[in-house]
Amino acid sequence: MKGSVSLGKIAGIRIKVHWTFLLIFVWVVFxxxxxxxxxxxxxxxxxxxxxxxxxxxxxxxxxxxxxRRFGVVTRKITLLPIGxxxxxxxxxxxxxxxxxxxxxxPLVNVVIALxxxxxxxIGNFTGLSQVEQLETLRELSLQNFLLxxxxxxxxxxxxxxxxxxxxxxxxxxxxxxxxxxxxxxxTSIAATIGQVIAFIFxxxxxxxxxxxxxxxxFVFVGAYGENKMVQHEALLKGHKVQEAMLTDIxxxxxxxxxxxxxxxxxxxxxxxxxxxxxxxxxxVLSHERILEHAREPGSKVRDHxxxxxxxxxxxxxxxxxxxxxxxxKTHFYPVTDKEGRLLGAIDLANLNEFIVLQSHLxx
Numbered sequence: 001m002k003g004s005v006s007l008g009k010i011a012g013i014r015i016k017v018h019w020t021f022l023l024i025f026v027w028v029v030f031x032x033x034x035x036x037x038x039x040x041x042x043x044x045x046x047x048x049x050x051x052x053x054x055x056x057x058x059x060x061x062x063x064x065x066x067x068r069r070f071g072v073v074t075r076k077i078t079l080l081p082i083g084x085x086x087x088x089x090x091x092x093x094x095x096x097x098x099x100x101x102x103x104x105x106p107l108v109n110v111v112i113a114l115x116x117x118x119x120x121x122i123g124n125f126t127g128l129s130q131v132e133q134l135e136t137l138r139e140l141s142l143q144n145f146l147l148x149x150x151x152x153x154x155x156x157x158x159x160x161x162x163x164x165x166x167x168x169x170x171x172x173x174x175x176x177x178x179x180x181x182x183x184x185x186x187t188s189i190a191a192t193i194g195q196v197i198a199f200i201f202x203x204x205x206x207x208x209x210x211x212x213x214x215x216x217x218f219v220f221v222g223a224y225g226e227n228k229m230v231q232h233e234a235l236l237k238g239h240k241v242q243e244a245m246l247t248d249i250x251x252x253x254x255x256x257x258x259x260x261x262x263x264x265x266x267x268x269x270x271x272x273x274x275x276x277x278x279x280x281x282x283x284v285l286s287h288e289r290i291l292e293h294a295r296e297p298g299s300k301v302r303d304h305x306x307x308x309x310x311x312x313x314x315x316x317x318x319x320x321x322x323x324x325x326x327x328x329k330t331h332f333y334p335v336t337d338k339e340g341r342l343l344g345a346i347d348l349a350n351l352n353e354f355i356v357l358q359s360h361l362x363x
Contacts, residue, residue, distance in 0.1 A: 066104035102171035165194035191227035259297035281334035
């Protein structure tokens with residue numbers, strides 16, 4: 001995610017914080033100043049947010065470490081103003097595995113809340129009048145800090161278990177549905193429920209809390225996107241890279257000029273090119289690099305090509321390629337046989353075209 005700063009690693013998983021996370025502290029200062037707060041109250045609330053988001057990191061680590069038990073790698077955890085996002089390599093397709101991965105995060109908050117109960121004297125508040133309770137809760141004390149943290153973790157558990165796919169509760173729902181029907185149908189049902197709940201969040205956000213609007217957008221877009229992804233994966237199941245790869249394309253040589261490359265772009269529809277030597281891919285010349293160096297017609301392809309490339313075997317499952325392309329790292333891959341000889345290439349556009357055609361053929 002662009003605009004993120006790395007805070008280090010925990011259990012081999014990189015922890016990042018997005019720049020928008022700082023908006024929470026701006027909001028805290030604004031609210032406290034508006035309500036007549038002082039430096040002490042601002043620092044108290046800022047410290048609370050930091051500790052609360054430490055709990056959010058632990059929540060996401062719960063997902064990540066449970067997923068690791070099933071062989072799923074988590075690339076990173078990113079902190080956003082609306083919470084944390086664990087970037088799992090993929091969501092386990094076995095319903096019971098997804099069920100456990102989805103529940104692992106909220107269970108971490110349950111454990112934190114139960115531990116805090118040993119330090120929060122809740123009984124001290126029961127004998128007070130409502131006015132006395134409010135006065136006590138306004139105090140900037142460690143007792144109140146821990147009480148707020150207990151309540152926040154409790155709320156995190158309840159909120160995350162709302163069946164709004166792709167939130168934790170929605171994933172639990174999808175996993176349960178997938179135990180009785182196929183994954184595509186289960187995802188469609190869970191996504192529809194999630195989008196309905198997103199509209200409820202939107203309404204509540206307009207009338208109560210603006211952060212619910214952002215959560216509504218996250219849920220609605222996330223549900224739509226993952227529903228499409230599962231449908232596409234189902235269409236690609238059983239198909240290999242060789243069925244969708246580009247073969248009627250131009251291959252470049254390292255000594256070709258940029259003038260030749262520009263001519264190829266203008267005379268056809270290709271944007272990215274594989275660079276080969278003795279029938280082996282040695283690099284990729286992307287459209288972005290071509291645009292950067294189009295004013296250098298005499299320069300050579302070898303001067304501008306990317307040499308750190310990933311190649312795909314022609315017998316690799318197309319489902320895996322879809323996940324790879326959707327990860328956003330790159331969209332164009334050379335395709336080789338088992339001996340490493342260049343056969344063609346595959347990109348996002350052609351993969352999408354294959355999906356469209358396959359959907360009509362299956363229909």
